């Protein structure tokens with residue numbers, strides 16, 4: 001980058017916060033899992049709210065592409081600086097203020113959801129959406145990906161909990177969307193527009209998030225099944241019977257096996273997988289859930305009696321997500337979502353693709369809201385194996401769309417699922433959506449400097 | 463050897479999916495000012511790239527700080543969904559870097575020279591040998607081996623003061639001199655109050671063992687350093703050569719009582735890998751302390767688990783002892799997910815070390831002002847912020863016959 005421009009950025013963000021040598025840029029070249037990478041030209045670490053607008057004004061003046069980065073855990077290439085330019089490291093901007101009286105927490109974009117919840121815990125409250133990446137997922141990242149998680153079967157996703165956001169526009173101008181009050185009908189709902197916009201419209205500086213008192217007592221139950229049909233039926237029955245669990249999760253045989261391997265555990269490597277349920281509704285509901293698991297032939301049921309087992313069972317589900325990482329140098333993240341009544345068809349369909357293509361797929365997911373993560377393993381340096389993995393992912397995404405679902409429940413489109421996203425829109429006769437998306441992008445970012453080439457907004461897909 | 467190291471580096475680092483979960487527990491991330499090259503994910507990613515570069519014949523950029531700043535607390539392994547241990551990646555990378563020579567750290571080189579020449583990282587002064595005055599050593603097959611850790615700490619304390627006083631440039635000029643003439647470290651004086659405290663704790667350890675009817679011999683002035691820094695800085699060739707020398711001395715005994723977790727782990731787990739006929743019973747002194755001689759007071763303690771208590775057995779035993787003496791609370795980060803004291807970074811990355819120790823001190827202080835630990839490095843590192851007790855000092859105050 002031109003020395004003169006660099007010194008302008010240094011004035012804006014502070015000495016030592018502008019990085020440009022190869023060693024320091026290296027860790028910013030990728031997000032998670034996707035295997036995509038590109039080295040940025042410059043990284044600017046944001047420690048103060050006011051630096052963002054100053055930096056954006058300079059970037060806008062010179063038309064330099066900018067990507068905001070939170071925890072960098074996005075698995076879709078959304079955080080990869082494909083056109084080089086600047087990465088704004090938002091993680092150091094992480095102040096949190098709790099306002100119990102008005103029922104919200106005010107958090108800077110770089111605070112992780114875990115940090116937000118640690119602060120709220122002091123007051124007996126919590127922020128319900130909990131991607132399994134809470135420890136790294138930042139407020140800015142979770143809003144821009146409209147993240148979901150385990151508790152979303154009950155509480156909905158991030159957008160359902162955002163009251164207001166303070167933002168910096170690509171021009172460097174500042175504004176806010178929404179209000180830090182529980183109801184507000186003033187104008188279009190721009191908060192929801194920004195939620196899930198994948199860093200393409202504005203930089204989120206701070207968010208005002210709704211909070212809940214923590215449930216009093218949570219009971220955890222895990223059922224292990226011999227067949228996929230049994231586990232899928234159990235999940236469906238729990239939902240259909242209105243048992244409204246706090247979490248309703250699934251991990252298949254491969255996920256359980258991976259957890260056993262890493263942690264040297266001995267949990268049953270059940271061919272039908274594990275269904276994990278948390279309930280806070282007391283004995284009556286607990287018994288009803290147990291009954292459903294038993295009726296669907298769970299051959300082993302755990303109700304953890306100590307903290308260690310309580311955490312281990314949860315850890316199985318968390319590790320299951322990354323299962324191919326243990327065996328393969330690459331893997332492709334799946335994130336399909338289907339109507340609840342089609343969950344069984346989806347799990348079975350994935351199984352058929354696995355057998356037909358002879359490919360490694362570990363499936364887990366937030367079964368309670370129909371969201372599955374079929375994670376496909378392969379070695380990117382082995383051309384035929386990698387091609388087979390990619391083909392399998394395409395087939396899985398097709399399956400989801402045909403079942404009335406979507407190719408992404410929570411991880412978004414980023415830079416690696418654009419074509420399939422457009423395919424989905426075409427299949428569903430919704431291609432107009434893409435036109436509107438492009439118009440909205442132009443309105444916010446006429447110079448196209450904010451995370452360009454992301455979310456199918458850059459390319460020509462006609 | 464380098465091929466084996468490279469293979470292990472590939473196996474360990476290629477599993478990393480760059481999810482960043484480990485960054486949330488890695489103490490060097492936030493405390494380095496969110497430096498992505500000094501965090502667990504950075505170490506795994508840069509470790510993999512180091513492997514690829516070495517395979518192709520050279521290391522392009524100097525990445526030594528990434529690995530030398532690792533505290534090797536191994537907490538990252540506890541949260542990694544694919545089972546990556548960035549502490550191990552740092553271990554391997556440091557060994558590779560030190561064998562390639564190009565990016566060695568001068569401070570590390572100076573310390574290595576001293577150890578190889580004097581069997582100590584620094585030349586000790588007389589006051590560091592006064593703790594065993596009046597202690598009766600007994601000729602027997604059990605050795606009380608201090609590993610010199612308690613004695614060393616007051617010197618590193620003064621080294622840090624010197625660094626501040628001289629400024630970086632002069633300090634590094636002297637370090638380079640020490641690299642060529644290790645003998646000049648004799649000029650370094652230990653911090654007097656630190657020496658007093660170390661001697662007191664060492665005497666209390668002896669007292670706890672004697673009160674538990676344990677007999678042991680001592681090496682007094684002849685006691686050598688176990689070689690921990692050679693191992694931690696990745697000088698494996700030198701480490702292997704050095705510990706053969708040390709084993710000749712220790713091997714005369716059957717039982718070795720160690721008094722700090724670093725020396726314990728090194729002797730118990732690393733020595734046997736490099737000494738084929740290793741045949742010593744390595745004991746941690748707390749395992750020999752008779753719990754029945756302790757009484758429970760109504761004191762409140764906050765206990766800091768040292769990271770190097772890796773085996774559950776060490777955690778449990780130290781906890782049992784402290785819980786026998788009062789009401790104990792643990793901070794949120796405890797057990798296998800404990801939060802390092804910052805001590806391992808003190809020599810090479812003093813600022814990071816200082817920030818980590820302040821952070822940990824506050825976590826402990828929030829639950830009780832009466833903070834206890836059981837490792838000399840933790841003791842000194844945390845003491846930079848306020849008063850910390852060694853478990854041996856607490857034992858001394860809770861002996862029934864004393865009451």
Ligand SMILES: Cc1cc2nc3c(=O)[nH]c(=O)nc-3n(C[C@H](O)[C@H](O)[C@H](O)COP(=O)(O)OP(=O)(O)OC[C@H]3O[C@@H](n4cnc5c(N)ncnc54)[C@H](O)[C@@H]3O)c2cc1C
Nearest residue numbers: 070071072073074131132133138140141147148199204410
């Ligand atoms: C192992 C693993 C498990 C996961 N589990 C889940 C899960 O259960 N549920 C789920 O929904 N997701 C999950 N994810 C995906 C990911 O963790 C989430 O999308 C997360 O919320 C992203 O947050 P981040 O801070 O890491 O964002 P980043 O990856 O840093 O960024 C994501 C996007 O947001 C933009 N962005 C970031 N900060 C800002 C800002 N301040 N202003 C504007 N744009 C910004 C970026 O430009 C990028 O487009 C998982 C990922 C991994 C690796």
Ligand code: SF4
Nearest residue numbers: 488533535536538549
């Ligand atoms: S061993 Fe400790 S300091 Fe090193 S990378 Fe892991 S968590 Fe960080």
Ligand code: SF4
Nearest residue numbers: 478479481482484542
């Ligand atoms: S937790 Fe494991 S996989 Fe994730 S970034 Fe750290 S080392 Fe890599």
